[in-house]
Amino acid sequence: MAKLLDKQRYKCALGAMQTVQAIERALPVLHSGPGCAQKLSESTGSSGYFSPNIFPCTSINEKDVVFGGVKKLNSTIENALKVIDADLYVVLTGCIPEIVGDDTQEVVSRFKDSEKPVIYAPTAGFKGNNYIGHEQVVDAIIDQYLEKTDEKEKGLVNIWADVPYQDLFWLGNIRELEKLVAELGLTPNTIFGYKRGIENINKIPKAEYNLLISPWVGLKNVKKLERKFGTPYLHYKTLPIGATETSKFLRAVAEFTGVSKEKTEEVIKKHEDYYFYLIERYADLFLENRVINKQFSVVSDAHYALGITKFLANDLGLVPAKQFITDDTPQSYREDIKKEFKELNFGIEAEAVFETDGYKIHSQIKEHDYHGYPLILGGYYEKELTEDLKGNFLNISWPVQNKVVFDSYYAGYSGGIRLIEDIYTIAVQRFN
Amino acid sequence: MYNIAVASSDGINVDLKFGEAQKFLIYGIDENIVLIEERSADTQKNEDTCPSKCSEKKDGCSGSGGGCGGDEGISQRLDVISDCRCLLCKKAGFKVQKELEKRAITLFDIECPIDEALKKIANYYRLLDNNQKFSRI
Numbered sequence: 001m002a003k004l005l006d007k008q009r010y011k012c013a014l015g016a017m018q019t020v021q022a023i024e025r026a027l028p029v030l031h032s033g034p035g036c037a038q039k040l041s042e043s044t045g046s047s048g049y050f051s052p053n054i055f056p057c058t059s060i061n062e063k064d065v066v067f068g069g070v071k072k073l074n075s076t077i078e079n080a081l082k083v084i085d086a087d088l089y090v091v092l093t094g095c096i097p098e099i100v101g102d103d104t105q106e107v108v109s110r111f112k113d114s115e116k117p118v119i120y121a122p123t124a125g126f127k128g129n130n131y132i133g134h135e136q137v138v139d140a141i142i143d144q145y146l147e148k149t150d151e152k153e154k155g156l157v158n159i160w161a162d163v164p165y166q167d168l169f170w171l172g173n174i175r176e177l178e179k180l181v182a183e184l185g186l187t188p189n190t191i192f193g194y195k196r197g198i199e200n201i202n203k204i205p206k207a208e209y210n211l212l213i214s215p216w217v218g219l220k221n222v223k224k225l226e227r228k229f230g231t232p233y234l235h236y237k238t239l240p241i242g243a244t245e246t247s248k249f250l251r252a253v254a255e256f257t258g259v260s261k262e263k264t265e266e267v268i269k270k271h272e273d274y275y276f277y278l279i280e281r282y283a284d285l286f287l288e289n290r291v292i293n294k295q296f297s298v299v300s301d302a303h304y305a306l307g308i309t310k311f312l313a314n315d316l317g318l319v320p321a322k323q324f325i326t327d328d329t330p331q332s333y334r335e336d337i338k339k340e341f342k343e344l345n346f347g348i349e350a351e352a353v354f355e356t357d358g359y360k361i362h363s364q365i366k367e368h369d370y371h372g373y374p375l376i377l378g379g380y381y382e383k384e385l386t387e388d389l390k391g392n393f394l395n396i397s398w399p400v401q402n403k404v405v406f407d408s409y410y411a412g413y414s415g416g417i418r419l420i421e422d423i424y425t426i427a428v429q430r431f432n
Numbered sequence: 433m434y435n436i437a438v439a440s441s442d443g444i445n446v447d448l449k450f451g452e453a454q455k456f457l458i459y460g461i462d463e464n465i466v467l468i469e470e471r472s473a474d475t476q477k478n479e480d481t482c483p484s485k486c487s488e489k490k491d492g493c494s495g496s497g498g499g500c501g502g503d504e505g506i507s508q509r510l511d512v513i514s515d516c517r518c519l520l521c522k523k524a525g526f527k528v529q530k531e532l533e534k535r536a537i538t539l540f541d542i543e544c545p546i547d548e549a550l551k552k553i554a555n556y557y558r559l560l561d562n563n564q565k566f567s568r569i
Contacts, residue, residue: 062538062540063539063540063541063542065556065566066540066552066553066556067540067542067544067549067552068568099565099566099567100566100567100568101567101568101569
């Protein structure tokens with residue numbers, strides 16, 4: 001029986017056109033009904049050289065369902081190649097053509113010899129959400145665009161982390177991760193955001209290592225990269241926020257890539273010194289225990305739920321209540337992720353709940369005794385709820401309505417400081 | 433049982449634009465596909481009813497809606513097929529598309545043999561009406 005999903009926190013797999021958009025000069029070509037790109041119109045920061053309103057689309061209708069839409073797809077790709085100047089054309093399919101059986105792959109293969117690369121990712125909504133769609137797009141790049149090479153560039157590391165646009169800090173986070181990895185003496189390579197694009201995609205096969213920073217999204221991709229190019233990968237599940245996790249992260253990367261201990265500790269010390277200088281200066285604020293909430297809940301995808309929970313428990317010494325993971329994590333990853341929530345400092349354990357239904361999440365938050373007013377870090381849906389509970393609310397996950405993020409970030413040492421700033425900015429407002 | 437209107441010059445292929453058709457072939461679909469009748473689409477196309485005041489009468493759409501007799505002409509021609517579930521013709525202009533939408537008549541703007549098209553559409557509607565999954569594969 002059909003079910004309604006209350007307060008949806010992701011888009012359908014076709015939302016992966018955002019992943020394509022995040023690659024500079026890559027263009028999504030949609031084989032879908034008209035309006036399928038409309039789902040992206042709510043987010044800010046998505047205009048630019050290409051924006052969802054001008055993505056070429058076959059706009060298929062009932063006629064194409066009955067008689068087939070491949071002709072239209074062929075002409076749409078053909079004309080997109082003629083009139084839109086892009087470096088990479090990624091054909092994405094919506095639900096309708098996949099249900100009725102258009103052979104998109106065959107049509108795309110006709111453009112094998114075109115001047116610019118045209119690839120295809122199946123992103124029908126019934127296959128999953130845009131986290132899965134993101135993986136499909138990266139898979140498509142690996143399978144259909146990248147070519148095998150024996151050439152390896154010493155110290156080159158591909159970094160894979162957040163899902164662009166779905167995560168509002170995607171740009172800032174990936175840049176900060178790049179910086180940290182570079183400080184270890186490695187050369188980071190990422191494909192999303194300003195001045196990365198096709199040239200960096202071309203570098204992927206030459207990398208010595210793949211570094212995945214995500215609880216589960218992208219694991220499929222780095223495994224594929226390992227199979228195709230023999231590049232070993234490090235799967236680091238926690239987004240490092242703050243000193244504890246970032247130092248752990250740097251040590252793990254250094255060990256995996258063979259960076260010397262001295263070099264690593266030198267980098268860590270430099271950052272930690274400054275980090276704790278800041279923490280010390282604000283110790284008066286932290287020790288004023290009526291300012292901050294005793295317990296917190298994060299409502300977000302696994303990436304942030306895990307990263308923030310570890311940070312708030314390990315670095316800020318807050319007590320985690322239930323943490324809600326809303327990205328519809330595939331069953332096979334869930335046990336592993338739950339375990340991660342049990343490994344906090346001071347013997348603290350957090351309970352992670354996989355729940356996509358907003359009503360059920362809100363019921364559980366209302367039922368829980370936060371020993372005072374709660375701190376909720378979640379999507380905009382939690383704002384009103386937190387107000388009802390007289391708690392403190394910070395919008396950190398999609399949907400985002402009361403925050404504008406250009407290239408700010410929570411990753412790394414300084415990202416942790418940013419998060420403290422954001423949380424305490426809200427907390428102190430209660431008293432002022 | 434429902435009807436389908438077809439714009440055809442030879443009774444074999446869907447080959448006329450909406451405005452070109454002098455008549456519509458009306459097919460009835462239930463178990464079988466049967467040609468029921470031919471309906472004249474030649475509404476009084478004269479200068480009085482033609483808002484674009486096209487002096488020379490010509491077939492086909494001239495771009496100003498003149499070919500199909502302007503707004504009023506479209507409306508009159510659609511009245512002829514108002515009991516049909518869908519319309520098969522080679523092409524139809526924007527105004528015609530919108531009018532069809534209003535009247536809940538589906539437009540299939542295609543060029544192919546009539547019996548092939550009717551078979552596909554009948555199969556599609558049969559599955560749709562019985563809440564069954566439709567797939568061309």
